[in-house]
Amino acid sequence: MIISYPGNLSVRLYKLLMTRIKAMKITVTDNYKEQSELAASLMCNVIENRKNAVIGLPTGSTPLGMYKELIKSYNEGKISFAHVVTFNLDEYIGLPATDENSYNYYMNHNFFSFMDIDKKNINIPHGNTDDVTGECLRYEENIKAAGGMDIIFLGIGRNGHIGFNEPGEFFEPYTHQVILEKSTIDANSRFFGSVSKVPTSAITMGIKTILSARQIVLLASGKEKAEILKEALKGKITPKIPASILQLHEHIDVIADSEAAVYL
Numbered sequence: 703m704i705i706s707y708p709g710n711l712s713v714r715l716y717k718l719l720m721t722r723i724k725a726m727k728i729t730v731t732d733n734y735k736e737q738s739e740l741a742a743s744l745m746c747n748v749i750e751n752r753k754n755a756v757i758g759l760p761t762g763s764t765p766l767g768m769y770k771e772l773i774k775s776y777n778e779g780k781i782s783f784a785h786v787v788t789f790n791l792d793e794y795i796g797l798p799a800t801d802e803n804s805y806n807y808y809m810n811h812n813f814f815s816f817m818d819i820d821k822k823n824i825n826i827p828h829g830n831t832d833d834v835t836g837e838c839l840r841y842e843e844n845i846k847a848a849g850g851m852d853i854i855f856l857g858i859g860r861n862g863h864i865g866f867n868e869p870g871e872f873f874e875p876y877t878h879q880v881i882l883e884k885s886t887i888d889a890n891s892r893f894f895g896s897v898s899k900v901p902t903s904a905i906t907m908g909i910k911t912i913l914s915a916r917q918i919v920l921l922a923s924g925k926e927k928a929e930i931l932k933e934a935l936k937g938k939i940t941p942k943i944p945a946s947i948l949q950l951h952e953h954i955d956v957i958a959d960s961e962a963a964v965y966l
């Protein structure tokens with residue numbers, strides 16, 4: 703991959719970045735189906751190589767195809783989640799797990815209920831709590847106690863958010879409460895039927911939490927992600943585009959379909 707010099711970094715940091723960035727692999731697939739198959743196969747590799755794999759999981763439209771492929775592999779007897787531990791990236795604040803727009807509901811209805819995963823190994827932030835700070839600390843501790851994540855899968859928001867880490871003045875390191883940006887609320891209102899029903903805040907893994915995963919897979923599909931994907935992967939590393947920090951990770955696969963990859 704050809705990277706242009708991000709002018710906001712010192713030469714020393716840039717050289718360090720360049721040695722690391724060699725580890726970033728970008729795969730462009732012809733279509734969404736291929737992207738989903740490839741993402742699922744990366745997850746299967748980790749599970750096959752590590753019995754008690756710890757996996758970070760995303761929500762949104764992008765990973766739905768990957769979840770379908772994993773369910774297919776499970777039904778064909780090719781994969782088991784019996785010993786897998788999962789941590790979801792984020793959850794809305796104020797929605798009970800039974801609300802069909804909560805990420806808890808999304809995960810159960812799109813994935814977990816079709817798999818042989820042990821319920822006690824499923825971790826999703828509790829968004830319907832009176833003690834958000836305590837919940838964030840608990841979540842962070844649980845990831846550590848599980849031995850950290852072997853791999854995490856990410857989508858990317860139209861403003862460059864990962865998980866629910868919104869653009870800002872600095873990178874929030876650990877699991878925290880976030881106030882959602884208007885553009886995120888607008889984008890996600892398609893699931894809620896109206897903008898006014900979208901929660902205004904969420905709990906999300908922090909940037910350091912995400913980067914602590916031993917492997918990262920970033921998924922982007924569709925032309926509406928093309929511009930932000932280019933900025934995130936080829937532009938300056940800045941908290942104004944949270945996904946840009948992924949350039950610093952030592953083991954990252956970007957899987958983009960041809961529409962999302964058009965400017966790469």
Ligand code: GLP
Nearest residue numbers: 761762763764857858859865866
């Ligand atoms: C939400 C999620 C993100 C996800 C993003 C993009 O805001 N919190 O984790 O990456 O949406 O979703 P989509 O794949 O639907 O574009």
